[in-house]
Amino acid sequence: MLIGTHISLPYITGALATIASKKAGFGKLFTARNLLIASIFGMLPDMLSIHVSQEARHASYTHTIWFILACTSFLPIFGLKPLRRLFPTAVLAVYAVFLHVICDMISGGVPFSGVGNGITGDYYVMPEYWIPMDVFFTYISWNLYKKYLREDQEEIPISVVCEPVRIEK
Numbered sequence: 001m002l003i004g005t006h007i008s009l010p011y012i013t014g015a016l017a018t019i020a021s022k023k024a025g026f027g028k029l030f031t032a033r034n035l036l037i038a039s040i041f042g043m044l045p046d047m048l049s050i051h052v053s054q055e056a057r058h059a060s061y062t063h064t065i066w067f068i069l070a071c072t073s074f075l076p077i078f079g080l081k082p083l084r085r086l087f088p089t090a091v092l093a094v095y096a097v098f099l100h101v102i103c104d105m106i107s108g109g110v111p112f113s114g115v116g117n118g119i120t121g122d123y124y125v126m127p128e129y130w131i132p133m134d135v136f137f138t139y140i141s142w143n144l145y146k147k148y149l150r151e152d153q154e155e156i157p158i159s160v161v162c163e164p165v166r167i168e169k
Contacts, residue, residue: 001103001125003043004134008141009103010096011039015144029088032145038092039141044071045100054108058119063101063110071097 014035021029030038045062057063071094077083078090104110105121107130112120125133 001107002130002134003046004138005103005130006042006046006096006100007039008042008134008137009099010042010092011035011141012137012144013095013099014038014092015141030092034086034089035092036145038089038096041071041093042096042100044097045104057104058109058111059115060111061115063104063112064114065112066114068094068098068101 014030018029018035021027045060045067049056049060049062051057051060061067075087075090075094078087101110101112103125105112106124107121107127108123109119109121111117
């Protein structure tokens with residue numbers, strides 16, 4: 001699949017989780033900024049191992065379970081007190097990497113268990129649908145972003161959003 005889908009799907013997932021959280025009375029799970037940061041991780045496997053052909057993707061270490069586990073290994077750091085508020089965003093970022101690999105698995109396959117161990121997946125989503133999917137998911141993400149941007153401006157002044165993080169000793 002293309003990069004627009006890899007960025008948009010984690011954003012949509014996080015936005016829907018936030019909407020559900022607010023409706024259930026738990027408050028806002030993610031801000032628009034947190035969603036954008038986590039969504040950038042949706043393109044991380046392609047940015048760390050740039051590939052144009054399917055064969056190059058099949059030789060990429062960033063599309064394996066080992067890469068997903070390496071990303072997951074950083075999650076305990078976000079359990080520490082100064083970074084605890086970022087833990088949901090970190091979980092969404094790891095989910096974005098996982099979702100990227102799953103999307104590529106159903107659109108041509110990936111070396112999921114490791115390079116040289118065979119290809120997992122096939123063309124369940126054909127390449128001629130990739131551009132329309134990018135447009136569709138990006139459109140949904142943009143509309144959710146506009147909604148969150150308005151909500152963030154109403155609820156939190158921009159000076160608070162841009163304020164530096166203070167680490168307590």
